[in-house]
Amino acid sequence: MTVAVQPKPPRWLEPDKRELTLATEAILDETMPLSRVRALTDAGGGLDRAFVQRASAAGLFAWPGSLADAAVIAEEWGRALAPEPWIEAHIVRDLLTQIGSDTQREQALPDLINGTRVAAWASGDLPGYWGRERLGVTSTSAALVLNGKASSVQHAADADYILLAARDGDGVSQFLVPSTSAGIRCERREGLDITRPRYDVTFDNVALLPDALIGARGMADLERQVQHAIVLVTSQTVGAMRLLLDRAVAYAKTRFAFGRPIGSFQAVKHLLVEASLGVETSAAMRDAALNAVVAGQVDAAEIVSMAKSCVARNGIEVAHAAWQVFGGIAYMWEDDFHLYLRRITADAAFLGSADWHHARIAALHALSTPESAA
């Protein structure tokens, strides 16, 4: 955006997050600046494998450390608008490390860690979540066979693996399926977030090798990865929100109208203040969710859902506040604002909308039955 060409204003960082934040920022600045995000988008939104490998070599992709540190990196990822499937990489690594088979750990995991292979996640079709359940496996004498359709899977056509959960008899099983398997068809969709391509993936009698199963058959517990992924996507949104806020505040200090900076008008100032309250509240709820998940609190599921609702709602409000402050400039295609608006709004719907999470919380408090929550 017009103000983006100005030197970066210094930002205050919490001392214990400073080093990791700056290290992540440095790599992203060098290898995935917004000009690169735009170039990838213009080229159809393909995956930048060289970038993934570079970030992996620095240990910043498929992050092996704590969830708290992953949240710090994710925030920078969101700030930079990097389109690569970072959350997916983290989730797959965590799953294989926790419950993967020896074969998965020996054969798939190393390449996922060094970035030579990447995974997509059919997160829109998790049995028991967000009301869509169209993937199913059946046993034949020869193999397990997968049928169904997963919607809006980010990067599916470019990824080497697709992580998915499918109804399996009375239970749910989770699989890491090579995307080259016979019977898989990816169909490109259009979307609000133009930086990340999405595909509908059809599975037509896909024979699953035994190595594809993650964990015990029919016993997949998706809650852990859903909670981790929500902590990370809310972190990404917080990063994107904060960038928009920083830029809108900087703009309001230098843009003059009626003989004074527009940020001196209370109407503009107060709009920005509410946006900054939205950023701090979102960060606070992300913190609360992170701590609840790490500590294994009994109310972690509720707090994670609250965080998702809070960040989704505030993210959109902050983006709109910045939009209003930038005015007509934000309507220009060449301005970066719309890329952030698109990402923040798309991620508000990712892993359950605010309304879905509200219904889930109502169900957790037995205010409604889980069926009506779905």
Added chain:
Amino acid sequence: MNNYPNVDEFRLSARAWLAQNLERRPETEERSARGLTHRTVEDIAVHRALQRRVYEAGFAGITWPVEYGGRGLTPEHEAAFREEAAVFRMPDLGIAGIVSIEVCAEVMLKHATEDFKHRHLPRMLAADEIWVEFFSDPAAGSDLAGVVTTAVRHEGGWLLNGTKVWSSGAYYADYGLCLARTDWDVPKHKGLTWFAVSTSQPGVTVEPLREITGDVEFCREIFVDAFIPDEERIGEVGSGWEVATTALYFEREASSGRLTSAQVLAGPGALAPDLVELARRAGRIDDPHVHQLIVKSHTDDFAVRALGVRLARLMQAGHPAGAGLISYSKLAQGLVQPAHAKAAMAIGGEAAVCWDVGDRLGLTFALDYLNSRVTSIAGGTNEIQRNAIGERVLGLPREPVMDKNKSFREVHELALQAKEQP
């Protein structure tokens, strides 16, 4: 080292004393609301006596310096006592009791003379003195530096004239911490000074005001040539704005919860019990739309607490805005409380606006609604907090002001002229 009791010993002594001297709280206490029961002077007197016993046992002013009646112990001792005391009925001196200790005493600790502190602080801890704020004039609230209540020098002291308003609980208080103009011929922030004003002295009239809930809590005070000895002045003459800044900070803290003490985020707990009860009364407990409203309020209530914990951490980590971050907490509550109250009315519909005679719960829901803009107005309005955050945290430029570099006398005359010629 020192001969202070360690925290565990202190906790045990507190536990023993509390069990012998105070009544336990019932397991489930009936819900209350501001304005539900009027605090009479007699009722306050009972709690004053109780507070005196707490003080004499050494459990008041736990972290205060010993020379001012405190114990000189650590915040951990204080926290231990609070935990032990949570299940007992502690003395309740109403809103003035909170203001007395959390705002007035803090201002004195920072700005009053040694002599003043020795004279008043121990008595405040013992509830022999309850202090309230004489801050706003009828025509100066958000623009607090524009007060016209005036003190002029007079024989070893000052003569005070003017009117103060919105002083909560002044009808049972002993003193007011009063902001007065002592110089009309300098810009408005430079001519202010603070005084201690006794509510029972000649020249001071305290008039209770009936408020929106129907209850009488805040008051108006009228000063006619009230004499204040100079030793009852707080801070230097003309340095009143600096003292006011301290007072406003602690007022924000008192109304939005203290950030400086280490905080642990308690879980979200029960789902908004007031909203659930109203949904039941309205027959809408199975309505998914109502579920959305309830959970959204529940989430936002929890988010305000989560925000408080984050802000405390940022302050401790050295955030450049420092104590200015408190305004976020105040603003968040000033926004969430009215939203929650409006949600209650939307959910309850007819059931929220009409209830059986004698139905205390029905009444408390109405009182909650009527009280829902206390935080968004009192102790610095939402708009004042937004200005504070905008200018001191985000660094946005100030709105041009029209009273800068003018004497207050000139500014005041302009305002009077505008009123006469609309």
